[in-house]
Amino acid sequence: MNIGGRTTAVERAYAVLLDEIQTGALPAGAVLAEVEQSARLGISRTPLREALVRLGSEGFVVQQSPRVTVVAGIDENDIRSLFELRRGLEELAVRAAAERGDAAVFTALAESFSAAATANPGLADPAEHAGYYALISAYDAAVGDAIRNDYLASALRTVHTHLVRVRQLAKDNPERLVVSAGEHALIAGAIAEGDAALAAHATHVHLHNALISILSSIGGSSPTHTEGTP
Structure with missing residues (x-):
């Protein structure tokens, strides 16, 4: 006891x-x-x-x-390192999810993200931000379930735990959230269709754009060309 x-x-x-x-x-x-x-x-x-x-x-x-x-402190270099790891893990994860996931689950998520991106005023209203982050959490959980790899899922959870802190340091940008919702709709849709290559590429673009937005918000410099899209 x-x-x-x-x-x-x-x-x-x-x-x-x-x-x-x-x-x-x-x-x-x-x-x-x-x-x-x-x-x-x-x-x-x-x-x-x-x-x-x-x-x-x-x-x-x-x-x-x-x-x-x-x-512990967290600075621009920490955020860059975190995103470097995040890119590798999430691109691998969405490829696995596209091969193993439930299409219906990701179709529903794609529709929810599309609705969030097109709603008026939608994400322009700060009151809607909590709901959007809950949708992000639902997407992360769905990917974690779909990959059927406990080691990868554990690594992703650790990264996402740190990302909560990074989000608090960065200021919410309604315009960026709308774009992010569209990016997630594309990723979830690609997973639903079993298109692993598109899901991975769309994830790469999304994370590149997210890093630029976060560094801009905290006054950091833009990612170097090695961190950009191919």
């Missing part, structure tokens, strides 16, 4: 701290002192340490010293 209780405490601490890091409530450089955090979260220091070890293994926190844990 104690083991189960500790596991629950670890998961709770991990979930709360991850959410606060992703949303910026705990900004880069924030010190996660064990005494204060364990008291705030209502848990003992042992499960807190386990949660911090997990967050550290995923790159969300770093040890400044043996006794000081801080929220």
Whole structure:
């Protein structure tokens, strides 16, 4: 029973701290002192340490010293590296999804993305953004189910967890969201049709455009030609 209780405490601490890091409530450089955090979260220091070890293994926190844990920073180079990995994983994933996925699931997703791209005012209204990100999450989950590869799905989940934080750093651009919805409609449609090459190419273009938009939003430079479309 104690083991189960500790596991629950670890998961709770991990979930709360991850959410606060992703949303910026705990900004880069924030010190996660064990005494204060364990008291705030209502848990003992042992499960807190386990949660911090997990967050550290995923790159969300770093040890400044043996006794000081801080929220990891994230800069332009980190975002570029993340997208480099994301491109490789997602292009592989959509190819697999096109070969193994349920066409009906991706046809429905393509229709939902098309509707989001053409709705008026649609994504021009900030109130609609949460619904759009929920649709993105549904698409990610559908791809994860379709690929039938637990290792690839796990790697994708890790990347997408970091992307939540990146989105919070970048400002929502309604015009970009409309274009993104159209890009996702094309990708989902290609998967539904079993066209692996088109799904991969459309994903490459989408991620190139997404990176440009994010770097522009945070004041970074544009991707180099090696990161662009073929």
